[in-house]
Amino acid sequence: MLIFIEGGAKSGKTSFAEHFIQQRQGGRKVYLAAADPQDAEMSRRINSHQCKRQNAREQWVTIEQPYDLMRCIEQVQAGDHVLLDCLTTWLSNEMFSSGSWHVQMGPALMLEALSNLQKKTATLLVVSSDISHQSAGHPDMIQFLKVQGRLSSQIVKRADLAGMVNYGCLRSMKGEWQ
Numbered sequence: 001m002l003i004f005i006e007g008g009a010k011s012g013k014t015s016f017a018e019h020f021i022q023q024r025q026g027g028r029k030v031y032l033a034a035a036d037p038q039d040a041e042m043s044r045r046i047n048s049h050q051c052k053r054q055n056a057r058e059q060w061v062t063i064e065q066p067y068d069l070m071r072c073i074e075q076v077q078a079g080d081h082v083l084l085d086c087l088t089t090w091l092s093n094e095m096f097s098s099g100s101w102h103v104q105m106g107p108a109l110m111l112e113a114l115s116n117l118q119k120k121t122a123t124l125l126v127v128s129s130d131i132s133h134q135s136a137g138h139p140d141m142i143q144f145l146k147v148q149g150r151l152s153s154q155i156v157k158r159a160d161l162a163g164m165v166n167y168g169c170l171r172s173m174k175g176e177w178q
Contacts, residue, residue, distance in 0.1 A: 001122065001123050001124070001160045001161070002114075002118050002124050002126070002155070002158055002159045002160055002161075003020070003123065003124070003125040003126065003159060003160065003161045003162070004125075004126050004128065004152070004155050004156050004159045004161070004162040004163075005017050005020075005125065005126070005127050005162075005163055005164075005165055005170075006127075006128045006129070006130045006152065006162075006163075006164050006165070007127075007129070007164060007165035007166060008129065008166070009129065011130075011165050011166050011167065011168070012165050012166075012167060012168030013127055013128075013129075013165040014085055014086070014127055015168065016165045016168060016170060017083050017085065017125050017127045018031075018083060020125060021081045021082075021083045021123065021125055024081040024122065024123055026122070027077070027079035027080045027081050027121075027122050027123075028061050028077060028079075028080045028081070029058050029059070029060050029061065029080075029083075030060070030062075030063060030080045030081065030082045030083070030121075031060045031061070031062045031063070031082075031083050031085065032063050032065060032069070032072065032082055032083065032084045032085070033062060033063065033064050033065070033066075033085060034065065034066050034069075034084065034085065034086060034087075034089045034090035034093060035064075035066060035085075035089050036066035036067075036089075036093055036097065038097075061080075063075050063076075066089070066090070066093045066097075067090075067093050067094060067097070068094075068113075069084075069090070069110070069113040069114070069117065070112070070116065073113070073116050073117060073120065076117060076121060077120075078120055078121075078122075079121070079122045080120070080121045080123075081121065081122055081123040081125075082117060082121045082123065082124050082125065083125045083127065084114075084117075084124065084125065084126045084127065085127045086126075086127040086128055086129060087126050087127065087128035087148075087151065087152065087155070088128050088129040088131060088148060089129075091110070091144070091147065091148055091151060092144065094106055094110065095140075095143075095144055095147070096140070096144075103143065103147070107147055107150065107151050107154075110151065111151070111154060111155070114126065114155065115158075118158075126155055126159075128148075128152055128155075130164070131145060131148060132145075132149060156173070156174060159174060159175070160174075160175050161174060161175035161177060162174035162175065163177065
């Protein structure tokens, strides 16, 4: 099952996604973290998320993979319930930090990685930031917003469920949520 959840900054999207995955039966709960601690603020946020998972009633397996998700697929087991947090961060890492980004091949490789993860797991829940209302003046940011929008649209087309989270509440966009 492929699930896509989007929301703005501090909208409760990650907490909603964590709760959703914790409710799944069987399999491991796997947190696929895309954040790369490049500054003090990101390090603080990563630490906060790690502490929250450590104190959860369900044990999480955490895989830190800010780039090239294909490399972590062998760490995921059949039947796992995987939360990828977050698509926007992963895309940003690939586009601006990897040094090998190609505007056509990059998104295709990201979709291939997600497809391979989905085939191996019971649940793949992709969290993404809603940046569709961001203003962009710099050409790199304009390109990023376009790629993010296309990538999100392609994932939602493939998804069984899709929704927006605002203030911790889900608004269903696709499928029947239980």
